[in-house]
Amino acid sequence: MELDALDQELMYSGHTGCPGCGATIAMRFLLKALGDKTVVVMPASCWSVIAGPYPQCAVKVPLIHSAFETGGAVASGVRAALDLKGDKETTVVTWAGDGGTFDIGFQALSGAVERNEDFIYVCYDNEAYMNTGIQRSSSTPYGAWTTTTPGTDWKKLRKKNIVEALVAHRIPYAATANIAFPEDLVRKAQKAKSIKGSRFIHIFASCPTGWRIPSEMSIKIARMAVQTNIFPLYEVEDGVRYTINYKPREYLVREYFKLQGRFRHLTDKDLDEIQEMVNEDWELLLRKADAHA
């Protein structure tokens, strides 16, 4: 791993994200890993605001904002143009939220990776539409309150497994990462950069505002998502070779849920059920990793 890379700062401190915003931390490490020969494609999301209003910009790389559902397609066009101009060096990276990835942008993403377009697609996942005021997405986890899953109508559907959906496209590289594990995140971004074709990185990025947590808990809660097996760290190469990067089992899920306002309404029985689901998902992942070991 090129740890020197961590010295390079390609994001300004004067962004407009909320204090403790995981999405800003994720971008900072991603850019450190990818370096300045990078073009960022940015569909509508909290980051459309975080990046700053005209004529300011919070990142020191070329950045094209794009319509919400176009992350996969705009990047395809940027790559095609760079190739035609003979620029093989610049990395094209799409930076989208969970809504822009799991939901409205899924078609363009699926199309782009089916064509094996040569770019990195990064989804920073804060588990809801935060830009528009905390509405549920298909990434919102079972049990969560959002403004469109209010009161007793909290979300009773599971989070879509986006990495498996991408893996099913047999792309060269798919990985999960987490803002509480920056070295792992940087290593994965650098590894992705060294591979050709469509690469996907799913970054867990806590959102104090939407999750109803104190801003200083942002990293701790993100770390616990890994330590409870709620968000395992793993990589999949060529759609088949699974590597689990961290095998924890340090906390029960209730520890993670208890800290967050968005889960306050859940009963012990609900939490037991969620524990079952998390165990089941983890077993499934272990079986996949074993099968391809």
Add this chain to the structure above:
Amino acid sequence: MKRVLEGSHAVAEAVRLAKAQVISAYPITPQTHIVEILSDYCSTGKMKAKFLRVESEHSALASLIGAQSSGVRTFTATSSQGLALMHELLHWASGARLPIVMAEVNRALGPGWNIWVDQTDSLSQRDTGWIQFYCEDSQEVLDTTLQAYRLAEEVNLPAMVVLDAFFLSHTYEPVDIPDEKDVDRFLPPYAPKFQLDPANPCAFGQLVTPAFYMEMRHDIDRAMGLALTSFIEIEEAYARLFKRRYGVVEAVQCDDADVVFLTSGTVTGTCRLVLKALREKGEKVGILKVKLFRPSPVEQIRAALRSAKKVAVIDRNCSFGAGGIFAQEVRAALCNQPGHPLVYSYIAGIGGRDVTPELLEEIYWKTRNSEVPEKDSIWMGLQEVVHGTRRA
């Protein structure tokens, strides 16, 4: 060199000559022939371009927004549902000031499914900030596509070259294909005014507060105004090289005409025949063909209709509840002109129904023999009984 080509092929030849670098498209009848040829040109190396075989029209235009922002010349083609699906990105392309060129084959929108000619698809995109040209024949399609690139790049706005489904897209006609070297003189390689560049990092399309947004929109409107005068100069330059000129509008025998047909697209060709027949009968009739729809050629329309008493506007489209769209445009152009002609609005040929010489003659006599236009557009050639049921 003269070759017998389909309208679709004429588009493809122009795009080849324009040396578009990234082409991205999704198939829809009757646009398919355009992209099939271009796909072949890209695969065989006849064009040094990349063809993106995207999963939707939405992604076709989105990918061109990415490509053009990265500094290359681009092209797409679509029709009907495909254009409707692109709607959000049509605004995006003009807002981002990207000179993307598109061929748009006029086709009816569903439901029910209808693949035949109808202008409502492109005209319902009139406020998206795209330059729009309506063509009459294949030669005009080829020439206009080349001119569209030069104009779009000069004013940094996207441009749509519109051709009628089947009557133009699938009809073979002799077409003069210009020499590549001459085209290179007319249309030099694309020189982007801005582009994504790691050596000079800039942000495109970010959040804009009310303090700046309005000026940006005003700039687009100004660029549209500029496009009108630029196009006239561009046609001049084109005519010097290739000896062909069409005009933003074409006035045929309007000077002494009492009644002027206002047409667009292939209906114009039929109308030319009707004009001849009526003139032979001593009728004082003319045609005003509108080629450039956006920017709106207001001055040219006023000048051409200066001495007419009545104008009969043929619309192969409808804005439901407001009638024919060209008629609305003409009324808007004329309303502050003292003593302007009366505007008669006719809807004809919707969803691929033929606009025959007989129908046009009927329109002429209706217009000539009526004192004042009706309040609403008149739908021509409607059947009174459909499948045994009398329509109320």
